[in-house]
Amino acid sequence: MKYYIIGPGGAGKSTVGKCLANRLHVDYIDLDDQYLKIYGNINADINRDGYDAYCEKNIRLFEQLDANNHTGIIVVSSGFMTYPKQSTESYSALKNRILNHRYCIRLLPGKTMHETMKIIVERQLKRGLGYQKDREVQKIRNRYPFYINLGAIRVDSQKTPGKVAEDILAHLQLMD
Secondary structure, three states: OEEEEEOOOOOOHHHHHHHHHHHHOOOEEEHHHHHHHHHOOHHHHHHHHOHHHHHHHHHHHHHHHHHHOOOEEEEOOOOHHHOOOOOOOOHHHHHHHHHOOOOEEEEEOOOOHHHHHHHHHHHHHHOOOOOOHHHHHHHHHHHHHHHHOOOOEEEEOOOOHHHHHHHHHHHHHHHO
């Protein structure tokens, strides 16, 4: 079985994904981690080559990882689902395939945009990666309307990672 975890940065995708993979006894793949291993620092890449070039490389990397891993948890980069439609010829179909997958799990902490923004910005600033509050607020303002309207399974991720993983497992059991 393959599971996709999507959501904005700071939603808990990586932490919950690891916890869920351990509980399901399946492999765990984080697209950002794989990008770092192969290409290096994402921000440096974007600054050097531009956002569009980063999107294209990340899409190609996802396609390779997805094709080579038939089971497990795949954590998708926070902006992946919001890339420009013309990023690559295959992007729109790839995005639709992820969203229409039976086990596509969308993490969002909070029930409103304001609550979600507060939680995500706080989490992002605590990461120690040099994120700036104003930029993180703008990112979630831009991405929240998109993520809230996706058809994937929605799970509130403001609880502990273990509890969020339990909620996901309960949701998956109801589907079977």
